[in-house]
Amino acid sequence: MLADVVSRTPGHDVALIVGGALLTALLAQVSLSVPGSPVPITGQSLGVIVTAAALGPLRGAAAMGLYLLLGAVGLPVYAEGSSGLSRLMGATGGFLVGFLPAAFLVGLAARHGMDRRPWSALVVFIGGQLLIFAVGVPWLVVAARLGLAKAIDVGFLPFVPGGLIKAAIAAMLVPLAWRFVDRRDS
Secondary structure, three states: OHHHHOOOOHHHHHHHHHHHHHHHHHHHOOEEOOOOOOOOEEOHHHHHHHHHHHHOHHHHHHHHHHHHHHHHOOOOOOHHHOOOHHHHHOOOHHHHHOHHHHHHHHHHHHHOOOOOOHHHHHHHHHHHHHHHHHHHHHHHHHHOOOOHHHHHHHHOHHHHHHHHHHHHHHHHHHHHHHHHHHHHHO
């Protein structure tokens, strides 16, 4: 894990987890409304996959858990500065909750070195994005009382290009970070 380069104590781990939650909160503020959808396009999922790849499965999932908790208790960390338990339980809540399994599985793949080369990282990061949708779309069906086809139309299809772009950005950044670390250690 990239974090293992700097993490030598439990205090380091806590700082990395807080940093991952804050990165996701910062990227959540990069937000565009999607006409006809209760779900905005945000940078959050980029934060999720980069954090997970850097921190690994447990610290990555912990960072996302902290992010969800910060928003649930009222800090304005969700998209467009929103917060609250009602936001977490509403139409966008499933996408937020999907950050937990996505972070764990992307972190697990990174632990096995799948984040070190751009093409394998891209596959992992696309998988992480899809996992977020796999939780978010069914949640949207229930929370917004939409049919599955409508939920796919407003909660998945408009987000595919952005998800691919975010996965590609992460697939360039994370292997580049590994090259920097490997060079530094040489």
